[in-house]
Amino acid sequence: MKPLTSQFLPLSPAALHILLALAGEDRHGYGIMREVERQSDGQYRLGPGTLYDNLQRLLDKGLVAESAKAAAGDDPRRRYYRLTNLGRQVLAAEIARLEDMFREAKLGLQGTKPRST
Amino acid sequence: MRRLYWLILRAHPRAFRERFEAEMLCVFDDAVRTEGSFCLTVDCMLSLLRQRVFRLQAASNTAQNPADGPDILGSFSIAHQLSPLKISRVILGGAISFNLFIIACTLIGGGRAHSVQHQQIYATGNRAAHALSPSDLVGVSDECAAAITMGCLSQPSDTADIREKVIRGSQSRPDELPFPSGRFGIGQVSYSAVTSEIPPSGVANPEFKLLVWYPAAVNFDTSVPVDNVWGFSKSTGKFVQTHTVLNAAPAHGDSRFPLILFSPAGGNESAAYFSQIENLVSHGYIVASLENPETLNVISFQEPRLAVFEADMRRAFIYSVNKNMEAVLARAASLSQTREKAESAKLRYAFNQMILIATDRSQRAPFAGRVDFEHVGAFGHGSGGNAVTQFCASDVRISACVDEDGWAPDGLLAEANPPQLPRQALLRIDMPLKWPDEAELTYAHLPRDRFTRLIEASAMTADSQLRSLTGGAYHISLLAPDLNDKNFTDGPLVWSMKDGRVGDQGARTALAAINLYSTTFFDKYLKGRSAPLLDSNTDSPFSNVRIKRYSAQ
Numbered sequence: 001m002k003p004l005t006s007q008f009l010p011l012s013p014a015a016l017h018i019l020l021a022l023a024g025e026d027r028h029g030y031g032i033m034r035e036v037e038r039q040s041d042g043q044y045r046l047g048p049g050t051l052y053d054n055l056q057r058l059l060d061k062g063l064v065a066e067s068a069k070a071a072a073g074d075d076p077r078r079r080y081y082r083l084t085n086l087g088r089q090v091l092a093a094e095i096a097r098l099e100d101m102f103r104e105a106k107l108g109l110q111g112t113k114p115r116s117t
Numbered sequence: 118m119r120r121l122y123w124l125i126l127r128a129h130p131r132a133f134r135e136r137f138e139a140e141m142l143c144v145f146d147d148a149v150r151t152e153g154s155f156c157l158t159v160d161c162m163l164s165l166l167r168q169r170v171f172r173l174q175a176a177s178n179t180a181q182n183p184a185d186g187p188d189i190l191g192s193f194s195i196a197h198q199l200s201p202l203k204i205s206r207v208i209l210g211g212a213i214s215f216n217l218f219i220i221a222c223t224l225i226g227g228g229r230a231h232s233v234q235h236q237q238i239y240a241t242g243n244r245a246a247h248a249l250s251p252s253d254l255v256g257v258s259d260e261c262a263a264a265i266t267m268g269c270l271s272q273p274s275d276t277a278d279i280r281e282k283v284i285r286g287s288q289s290r291p292d293e294l295p296f297p298s299g300r301f302g303i304g305q306v307s308y309s310a311v312t313s314e315i316p317p318s319g320v321a322n323p324e325f326k327l328l329v330w331y332p333a334a335v336n337f338d339t340s341v342p343v344d345n346v347w348g349f350s351k352s353t354g355k356f357v358q359t360h361t362v363l364n365a366a367p368a369h370g371d372s373r374f375p376l377i378l379f380s381p382a383g384g385n386e387s388a389a390y391f392s393q394i395e396n397l398v399s400h401g402y403i404v405a406s407l408e409n410p411e412t413l414n415v416i417s418f419q420e421p422r423l424a425v426f427e428a429d430m431r432r433a434f435i436y437s438v439n440k441n442m443e444a445v446l447a448r449a450a451s452l453s454q455t456r457e458k459a460e461s462a463k464l465r466y467a468f469n470q471m472i473l474i475a476t477d478r479s480q481r482a483p484f485a486g487r488v489d490f491e492h493v494g495a496f497g498h499g500s501g502g503n504a505v506t507q508f509c510a511s512d513v514r515i516s517a518c519v520d521e522d523g524w525a526p527d528g529l530l531a532e533a534n535p536p537q538l539p540r541q542a543l544l545r546i547d548m549p550l551k552w553p554d555e556a557e558l559t560y561a562h563l564p565r566d567r568f569t570r571l572i573e574a575s576a577m578t579a580d581s582q583l584r585s586l587t588g589g590a591y592h593i594s595l596l597a598p599d600l601n602d603k604n605f606t607d608g609p610l611v612w613s614m615k616d617g618r619v620g621d622q623g624a625r626t627a628l629a630a631i632n633l634y635s636t637t638f639f640d641k642y643l644k645g646r647s648a649p650l651l652d653s654n655t656d657s658p659f660s661n662v663r664i665k666r667y668s669a670q
Contacts, residue, residue, distance in 0.1 A: 029140050030147040047157060048144040049164025052137040076469045077143040 005086075005093040008061065014054045017044060019063065019083060019091040026067040026082040028074075029055070055081065063087035118154035119145060119513070123491045125161045129168050139472070139490070146513060292614055293358040294345070294607060295392050295628055298636075299399030302335025304365030305343070306483055310407075310470060325463075327470055328387055330394050330404045331484040332374055333365035340365065345391055345607075357611050359391050360399075366483065372401075373489035375643040376471060378464045378508075378515075379406040382499025382605075383456060389606040390498065396632040402494075402639065403484055407467040445562075446526075453500065453531035460504030464495060465512060492516055492643040496635060498605045499523060502545075503531050509539035517642035519544045519635050522602045526571060528578030542588040542669075544638040545579075546631060548600045589669035591651055593634050596661040600627050630659045 011019070021027060021035035029051055036046050058064040059081075067082040083091070122145055126138050145157055297303065308327040340362040368374075377397055381387050387394065387406040394404045474480050475488045494517040497505035502523025507530055509518040518541050525531040529538070529545075550572065558565055583590040595604075603609050604627040613621035634650070641648040649655045651664065 030144045033144070033148065047152070047160030047163075048141050048148065049160040049162075049167075051144075052133075052141055053164050053167050056133060056136065075143050075146075076472045077139040079140055 005090045008063065008090045009094055009097055011090070011094045012054070013044065014046060014050055015058060016091075016094060017046065018051065018054055018058065019087055019094075022064065022081060022083045023088070023091060026080045028078040028080050030078075032081070058087070063090055118158055119149075120491070122154070122158050122161055125158065125165055128165055133168055139476070142491070294360070294395070294610070295625060295632075297360055297395045297399030298632065299396065299401065301332035301368050301399050301401055302340075302365065303330055303361045303395050303398045304333030304335065304367065304483060305330050305361045305363055308470070308474065310466075312466060324409065325466075326408045327467055327474075328406045328408060329471070329482075329484065330361065330398045331487070332368040332398055332401055332403070333362060333483070334367065334369050335360075335362050335365050345388055357391075357607070357614070360395050361391065364483065367487055371486070373487050374401050374403045374484075375489045375492035375494065375639070376468070377402050377404050377639065377643075378467055378493070378495040378505075379404055380460050380464055380495070380497035380501030380504045380508075381406065381408075382497075382501050382602075385498070385501075385606065389608060392607050392610070392628045393496075393605070393632060393635070397636060397639065400636050400640070402643075403471075403488055405467050405471050407463045407470075409463070450526060450531065450533070453503070453525060454533075456500055457503050457507050457531040460497070460501060461508040461511065464497075464504065464508040468493065468512075468514070490514075494518065494639050494643050496521065497523070499602060500531070503529065506530055506539060506543070507532060507535070509541050509543070510535065510537050513540075515541055517542050517544075517639055519546070519638060521545075521605050521631070521635075522547045524575060526575050528575060528582045538582055538586055540587045542638075542642050543583070543586055543590040544593065544635065545583065545590065546593045546595065546605075546634060548595050548602055548604055548627075549598060551601045583665075583667045585670070586667060587670045590667040591638065592665040592667070594663045594665075595627060595630055595659075596663060597623060597627070599623050604628070605631060626659065630662060633658070 017036045017039070018032055020039060021032045024035075027035060029048065032055075033046050033048070033051060036044060055064065059066075062084055064081050064087055065084050067080040119142075123142060126134060126141055129138075141161070145154075148157060306329050308329070310325045310327060312325060342359050343361050343363055345357045345359045345361075379387060379390070379394065381390060387408060394406075397404055471488060472490060474482050475485050475490075478485065493515050495505045495508055495515055496519035497503075498521040500523065502520035503525055505518050506520050506523065509515045510530075518539055520529065520543060523529065523545075527533045553563075553568065555565075558568060580592075583592055600623065604624055607628070609621055609624040610628065613624060637648050637650050640646040641651065650657070652666070657664070
């Protein structure tokens with residue numbers, strides 16, 4: 001029987017980055033955008049359209065949920081999001097999958113090296 | 118561009134829009150400086166394409182075959198979602214995005230992606246606007262027929278007729294406030310709040326009351342409008358008939374109404390401005406005002422308290438306390454600046470509370486789902502006018518600002534050297550200054566030439582600031598010699614309602630003029646209507662009115 005998390009894999013790059021951004025703390029939409037940019041050294045940037053399109057599906061699938069966190073004086077339009085337990089498991093499974101893939105890739109690359117004589 | 122962004126958001130599927138519209142606009146406001154409005158708008162167009170083409174299809178597949186749902190939607194790989202794609206969806210999404218792209222290019226090519234131009238796209242119902250559902254457009258076709266604002270009339274020669282209607286319509290009963298000129302009834306509801314978010318202003322009591330007036334379905338045959346007792350009329354126990362019905366049912370239909378935030382003059386209650394507020398609501402606006410008992414200089418019947426802040430303000434002007442004129446002026450300026458900040462913060466708090474209340478279904482607010490938070494204005498009188506100017510300068514969510522007789526030594530704002538002026542359109546209405554007599558000047562130890570220099574310097578600075586506003590401005594002066602700043606309130610009218618008389622005709626006419634110009638201004642900037650009364654040399658229906666126009670930079 002396949003583990004529950006496997007049906008969510010593989011994650012798209014945007015979904016992966018959003019889950020990673022929420023792994024550390026609860027964030028609002030703009031906070032997620034900034035965190036994704038920081039984690040990728042500015043190489044991966046999410047626009048709000050892409051962000052909320054993915055957030056919608058992550059919310060629908062129960063990987064992300066709204067958080068009660070709100071800072072004093074915050075714009076009331078802001079909503080905060082958090083990883084659910086399922087989301088954390090899916091993120092861990094995706095990272096494990098990527099690690100396996102990288103391991104295979106490294107082995108493959110080593111196999112193509114010219115053999116020393 | 119922000120309005121275009123909002124327009125694109127409005128074209129998203131309803132479920133997505135209801136869930137994320139407010140948040141995405143919030144992110145737009147946060148990110149516009151770093152990402153640029155063009156990039157964000159393009160991103161929103163791509164989102165629209167995705168939502169219309171891929172997501173609706175995926176959702177419908179899920180609905181048709183729930184068992185397949187997790188397999189299709191569980192994966193976030195785009196390839197999985199492309200397979201069941203219908204050509205019709207691609208064409209629909211492409212057509213919407215293309216139309217919006219053309220609008221974007223038109224606005225950018227025009228050099229001034231100005232809110233007026235954008236709103237006119239709505240109002241004229243051009244091809245791009247027709248690409249959307251009519252229900253997605255706000256404020257296009259409502260009370261024009263019944264309104265008597267110039268913006269709704271086609272012929273400038275109607276001005277005499279308007280004047281007649283305004284004056285005649287405002288004489289209903291001797292003890293009745295001017296009858297609102299729009300077609301909507303008026304409902305009112307209030308909320309209590311205790312907050313520490315308002316900065317220190319001498320206010321020791323953190324209790325606030327949020328008053329909200331909204332367009333309502335009112336049947337005056339069966340509804341009982343509230344009697345208004347406020348401030349100066351309390352001393353004689355005078356009740357005045359309003360047209361506001363507490364907790365009335367909201368206006369029929371599901372159209373949304375622009376929000377207008379209000380800040381009264383120092384020491385006044387919002388209840389002193391029923392004529393202005395009711396008139397705006399009758400034209401399809403929701404008006405909200407936040408009040409705190411200790412910023413009023415009157416004692417409430419129900420809750421008698423002394424007005425700490427106003428007592429401080431009055432003490433600031435007593436020469437014997439301060440010993441020299443410079444100290445008096447410095448103290449008054451300092452208190453005015455503190456008050457301006459606090460009132461500006463109150464406007465922002467009221468706005469945020471309105472968002473929370475209108476979107477929280479558990480509140481069951483009569484205006485829930487009916488507030489158009491994309492078209493928000495603000496108006497204020499006296500120090501409230503200064504506060505509105507500061508609020509607009511600091512909050513990009515506001516589209517139109519009205520300053521009624523705000524005065525400060527440094528022009529539009531009490532704050533000297535403000536970091537920025539409003540970028541929104543601004544309407545300034547003022548009345549003739551009541552010059553002090555010699556006895557008053559002697560009492561204040563203020564030489565007349567010093568007083569004259571203060572007034573002239575302020576007027577010159579205000580004129581220079583109005584000229585520099587990027588959103589453009591209008592300066593309307595009501596020049597009838599018997600008017601003064603009190604005529605922005607219902608006060609002069611109420612005081613003159615004695616012995617069955619309908620009250621002072623000059624006061625009624627002044628209120629009618631203020632209502633006509635402010636409603637026309639808000640109609641232009643919040644509903645996208647033309648405003649020949651403001652923008653052309655159309656004769657004013659009122660005599661002794663001077664209009665000065667400052668074009669947008």
